[in-house]
Amino acid sequence: MHETVIRGGTIVDGTGKAAYTGDVALDGGKIAQVGGKAGPGKREIDAAGLLVTPGWVDVHTHYDGQATWDSELAPSSWHGVTTILFGNCGVGFAPVRNEDHSALIGMMESIEEIPGITLADGLKWNWETFPQYLDALDQMPRAIDIAAQIPHHPLRVYVMGERAINREAATADDITAMRDAVRAGLQAGAFGFTTSRTNSHKTPSGDMVPGRYSEVEELLGIGSAFKGLNYGAFGVNSDFDNEAEELKWMTKLGQDTGRPVWFLLTDRPTDLVRWRRLMDGVHKARSEGAMVTAQIAGRPVGVMLGIDTALNPFSIRPSYQALLKLPVAERIRRMQDPVLRAQILSEAPSQALLNRLSQFRQHIVTRWNRMFPMGNPPNYEPEEKDSIAAMAARSNHTPDEVAYDYLAGGAERFLFFPIVGYNEDNLDVIHSMLTDDATILGLSDGGAHCSSIVDASVPSWMLIHWARDRSRGPKLPLELMVKRQTSETADFFGFHDRGRLAVGKKADVNVIDYEALRLHIPEVRYDLPMNGRRLVQRVDGYRNTFVSGLSTFENGVYTGATPGRLVRASGR
Incomplete structure (x- = not known):
């Protein structure tokens, strides 16, 4: 008798193979049978008319801190994710010396918008080196499995101290020390190393992060830690x-180590064909023997603009700034005062506050044609006719008046502002990326951007939008959408025991009512440690x-079950 039998479901096994009907049996934490008719089970689930898939393997999250105190790891766990990988974008909490705790919290808060008060309260800092951080993670059971990568910025500060913060060039000895630390982390079970070289990542003081301008010699030197693995x-x-030059050193690194090199790729409002050039570079690198890959987002990376979020079009105007200290309900009541409304609308944005925003978020003061009232369920491929600019054109009001009055209607109202991934007024560019075999799906940023973005729901949305509901362009096969976030992500990073419904693989399984799959509108909660704020998104x-x-x-x-553990990378 099997422990569990999922009977008569539509099996989408994660390989891309066409869906078929049959039973899936689970025993001892492993998959015992896939397809056909299984024997009896101690527990049987009638899956007739339901999908049976592997659990999602989400390889771009930022639960580096939350994983040290939270066993549920929501909202990712709500969306069928059974394995998460963090340590992305070069940020994290190890290695670290005692005197740098606050600096790493500040960097994570500034870059990934995780409340500093939450991190200061939640992090126990019972580690210094990266292997010790893995050991600390290993002590706590969770609802889902976790895995980690080694982040560059803490590593650089650990090795170079103040010189790293001042972005000085690394010496040969510095590079050797960083390489050795990365090697030790990899041997302890890290799934890789990450860095960031973008102006969007700044410290709380507005300075660039420690690794922003690292020399190619430093990156290649650190990368040499992968040789032989x-x-x-x-x-x-x-x-x-x-x-x-960037593609050149990535190609060389891939050639020298034989290991995958990946970078984040989205389209940009300031250069509409940049993504094509970079994809051409990826294919060229592959033709030269380097496994260079573009990690892409499945939907536009968009900021939620609301009264109780980190940002809205009025939050950088002086009179609105005075409202931020008020409770949300009082803030809304004050916004509805005609005198204050007129005052706020008459003001220009504060240039000083505007300069503190990342390069693309600065568009909130001009791009009214890229702001869309978010419905329920939310629409992530809206038409321009539904934008604030179009609504204003059909009325006797300016765009900022329309946006102001909409937001002042309640804290549950949001404007969706796609920052990247929506520059052609549709998702055709993302469609092209999703159908290119030199890309990998990621960028959910689960656990991060707590007050402005909630893309932990992307795994669910991939099925809802791309395979079922899309109306503004071609859809994509359900089997492909499952494969892209199961076997593909698992294989790329070396999660060899999962990502497929196959006998002997880990019994990470979703049973989904595909027709009823539906995202809710995001909501703001204050349920992190120290009442830290975050956006979450439920799913049916x-x-x-x-x-x-x-x-x-x-x-x-x-259910309260905690089978999740730390997964350590290995060559097996």
Whole structure:
């Protein structure tokens, strides 16, 4: 008798193979049977008319801190994610010396918008080196599995101290020390190393992060830690100041180490064909023997603009700034005062506040044609006719008046502002990326941007939008959308025991009512440590999620089970 039998479901096994009907049996944390008719089970789930898929493997999250205190790891765990990988974008909390704790918290708060008060309260700092950080993570059971990468910025500060913060060039001894630390981290189970070379990442003081201008010699030197290993990937978030030179060193690194090198790729409002040039570079690198890959987003990376979020079009105007100290309900009541409304609308944005925003968020003062009232369920491929600019054109009001009055209607109202991934008024560019085999799906940023972005729901949305509901362009096969976030992500990073419904693989399984799969409008909660604020997004349609054969979620409700563990990379 099997422990669990999921009977008669539509099996989408994660390989891209066409869906078929059959049973899936789970025993001892492993998959015992896929397809056909299984014998009886101690627990049987009638999956007739339901999808049965592997659990999602989300490789771009920022739960580096939350994973040290939270066993549920929501909202990613709500969306069928059974494995998360963090340590992305070069930020994290190890290695670290005692005197640098506050600096790393400040950097994570500034770059990834995780409340500093939450991190200061939640982090226990019972580690110094990266292997010790993994050991600390290993002590706590969770709803889902976790895994980590080594972040460049803490490593650079750990080795170079104040010189790293001042962005001085690394010496040969510095590079050797960083390489050795990365090697030790990889041998302890890290799944890779990440860095960032972008103006979007700044410290709380507005300075660039420690690794922003690291010399190529430093990056290649650190990357040499991968030589001789048959696991681990090197990740980059870059502005590609010199596209040819960036692609050149990534190609060399891939050739020298034989390991994958990946970078984040989106389209940009300031250069509409940049993504094509970079994809051409990826294919060229591959033709030269380097496994260079572009990590892409499945939907536009968009900021939520509201009264109780980090940013809205009026939050950088002086009179509105005075409202930020008020409770949300009082703030809304004051906004509806005609005198104050007129005052705020008459003001120009504060240039000093505007300069503190990342390069693309600065568009909130001009791009009214890229702001869309978010409905329920939310629409992530809206038409320009539904934008604030179009609404204003159909009325006797200016765009900022329309936006102001909409937001003043309540804290549950949001404007969706796609920053990247929406420069052609549709998702055709993302469609092209998703159908290119030199890309990998990522960029959910689960656990990060707590007050402005909530893309932890992307795994659910990939099925809802691309495979089922898209109306403004071609859809994509359901089997491909499952494969892109199961076997593909698992294989790329070396999670060899998961990502497929196959006998002997880890019993991480989703049972989904595909027709009922539906995202809710995001909501603001103050449920992080020290009442830290975050956006979350619920979903309907997940009947069951299993991790290592144990039921963790049933009809969207956490069962309290904690089969999740730290996964350590290895060559197996």
